[in-house]
Amino acid sequence: xxxxKIIFSGIQPSGYFTLGNYLGAIKNWTRLQHxxxxxxCIVDMHAITVRQEPKNLRQRTYDSFVQLISCGLDPxxxxxxxxxxVPAHAELAWLLNCYTYMGELNRMTQFKxxxxxxxxxxxxxxxxxxxxxxxxxxxxQTDMVPVGEDQKQHIELTRDIAxxxxxxYSPTFVVPEGYFPKAGARVMxxxxxxxxxxxxxxxxxxxxxxxxEPSVIMNKVKRxxxxxxxxxxxxxxxxxxxxxxxxxxxxxxxxxxxDVEKEFSSTGYGQFKNAVGEAxxxxxxxxxxxxxxxxxxxxxxxxxxxxxxxxxDSRSYKTLNKVMRKIGLYQVK
Ligand code: TYM
Numbered sequence: 001x002x003x004x005k006i007i008f009s010g011i012q013p014s015g016y017f018t019l020g021n022y023l024g025a026i027k028n029w030t031r032l033q034h035x036x037x038x039x040x041c042i043v044d045m046h047a048i049t050v051r052q053e054p055k056n057l058r059q060r061t062y063d064s065f066v067q068l069i070s071c072g073l074d075p076x077x078x079x080x081x082x083x084x085x086v087p088a089h090a091e092l093a094w095l096l097n098c099y100t101y102m103g104e105l106n107r108m109t110q111f112k113x114x115x116x117x118x119x120x121x122x123x124x125x126x127x128x129x130x131x132x133x134x135x136x137x138x139x140x141q142t143d144m145v146p147v148g149e150d151q152k153q154h155i156e157l158t159r160d161i162a163x164x165x166x167x168x169y170s171p172t173f174v175v176p177e178g179y180f181p182k183a184g185a186r187v188m189x190x191x192x193x194x195x196x197x198x199x200x201x202x203x204x205x206x207x208x209x210x211x212x213e214p215s216v217i218m219n220k221v222k223r224x225x226x227x228x229x230x231x232x233x234x235x236x237x238x239x240x241x242x243x244x245x246x247x248x249x250x251x252x253x254x255x256x257x258x259d260v261e262k263e264f265s266s267t268g269y270g271q272f273k274n275a276v277g278e279a280x281x282x283x284x285x286x287x288x289x290x291x292x293x294x295x296x297x298x299x300x301x302x303x304x305x306x307x308x309x310x311x312x313d314s315r316s317y318k319t320l321n322k323v324m325r326k327i328g329l330y331q332v333k
Contacts, residue, residue, distance in 0.1 A: 005036045006174070008142040010043040010083065010133070013064040014052065015199030016209040019280060022071065023184030023251045024148025030072040032146060038078035039140055039312065040068065045083050045090065046133065049126040050118050050200075063295065065305055067210060070290035079315075081308030083136065088316035092135035093128070095323055099165055100131045104157055110150070134158040138173045139316045146179040149186040150196055169326040173319070184251030190224040193240035211288055214281040221245070221277035232264035232272045242269070245276045252279045 009025060011017070017026070032038055042064045047057065061082060068080060083089050105111065105127055115122040125132075137145055137158050145155055155178040162173040189195045189206040197207045205220055212220075226241040234257045236243045246260050249272075255263070264272045294301065325331060 005143040006141055007032050007036045007038045007144050007146060007179075008041070008137050008140050008176075009039075009146050010041040010046070010136055011064065011068075012047045013042050013044055013057065013061040014047040014050070015060065016211055017064070017067050018187075018197050018199045019208040019210070019248065019284075020148065020184075020187035020197035021199070022210060022283075023187055023248065024150075024181065025146060026068065026071050026073075027184070027251070028146040028179065028181055029068075029078070032144075033073060033078040036144075039142075039315075040073060040078055040080050041083050041136060041312075042068070042081070043083045043133075043136065046129060049123065049129050050114065051121055062301070066291055066295045066301055067287075069301075069304075070287045070294055071210070072287075075304050075308065079308060079311050080304065081312040082305060085305070085309035086312045086316055088139055088313070088320045089132065089135050092139055092316075092320050092323060093132040095327065096131045096134050096138070096161055096165075097128055099161055099168075100128070100134070100157070104160070105130060107153075108157070109153060130154050130157050131161070134161045137176050138162055139319050141174045141319060142176045143174055144179045145176050146181075148184075148196075149180055152178055152180075165323075172322055172326055181251065183247050183257075187248060187251075188240065188244040190220055190241075190244075193225060193244045208280060210284055211291060212284070214285070217281050217284070218274075218277040221273050221280065224273065226269055230268045232267065232269070233261055242272075245273065249276045249279055252283055 009029060011021060011025065029038065029040055042061055044057065044061050065080065065082065069075065073080060108130055111127060111129065114126055118126070133154050134157065138161070147155065155176065159175050162175045166172055166175070187197045189197050189201060190208070191203050191206040199207060199209070201207055205223055208217055208220055224241055224245060227239050229239065232242060232246065233239060234243045234246050246257055249255070250257050250260050264275070321331070
């Protein structure tokens with residue numbers, strides 16, 4: 001049997017999860033938890049790199065935890081916790097900041113994108129965001145990081161930091177690999193299909209959240225920007241909107257892109273959009289039902305949050321101590 005790998009991934013509680021989050025990341029997490037040693041984290045400290053309303057952040061963090069379980073993550077199988085509950089993340093992030101070059105951080109497209117969108121608040125945390133992400137991953141000696149395509153650059157940087165540290169001292173960190181889904185790795189905005197679908201988009205028609213009403217989902221898919229050629233054919237360059245819908249449908253149904261094209265070769269966009277909307281409603285409805293039931297179980301959820309923090313805390317200190325020792329920070333045995 002294949003040896004169990006350590007899997008780590010994180011998600012920001014900066015808004016309600018989108019279909020992009022689900023197809024790009026969470027769907028893989030629910031599958032991987034059965035085969036591997038999985039750790040999933042709600043990265044609230046990453047979320048505060050852009051201004052958050054305290055009351056909303058608190059509520060969304062709780063709701064994020066409930067949403068992960070509603071999506072099928074099982075706290076008996078995977079370790080689920082909130083980043084700020086485990087101090088080793090911030091501690092290792094500081095240490096790794098001292099092994100990360102400004103030249104590397106300057107190249108990060110997420111930083112460039114977020115700093116142009118939040119020009120009134122280009123803070124140091126936004127800039128060093130990738131060192132905290134590297135700390136999240138490297139603390140647990142992670143082998144694989146299941147994420148969407150937008151996180152590729154951050155994972156590359158994490159690898160570079162790990163390799164640099166290992167070479168400067170001695171092997172300390174496992175060098176992790178990114179893990180991306182075949183379909184759904186980059187779900188695009190329904191309104192501007194050359195941009196990724198994002199929970200912080202100002203235009204609510206650009207994204208679908210996991211908790212959206214079926215009628216709203218159907219409407220958003222119907223209104224999705226396409227072209228006038230009325231041929232269901234995958235061509236990212238010239239038909240970005242339709243290609244995005246094909247990708248979403250392929251990810252949900254497991255059908256290949258060619259099979260989707262064939263299935264809708266004689267229908268127009270109207271019928272195809274209907275099928276895509278229905279497929280989305282169908283995968284989201286059990287998630288929504290569980291979310292409604294579970295979010296009322298506050299004591300139970302809080303108990304899971306506490307237990308997750310305790311388990312992650314005790315696992316995280318091993319690597320942190322090792323790093324401190326190698327660097328030469330004075331320790332009393
Ligand atoms: P975040 O919160 O933006 O997104 C969470 C996960 O969802 C994926 N994703 C998408 N996939 C496909 N299409 C989209 N439109 C789409 N939008 C989001 C993301 O790729 C991600 O996998 N920096 C990370 C959070 C993080 C993390 C980590 C991830 C912090 N520490 C350690 C992995 C390991 C982020 O902002 O994700």
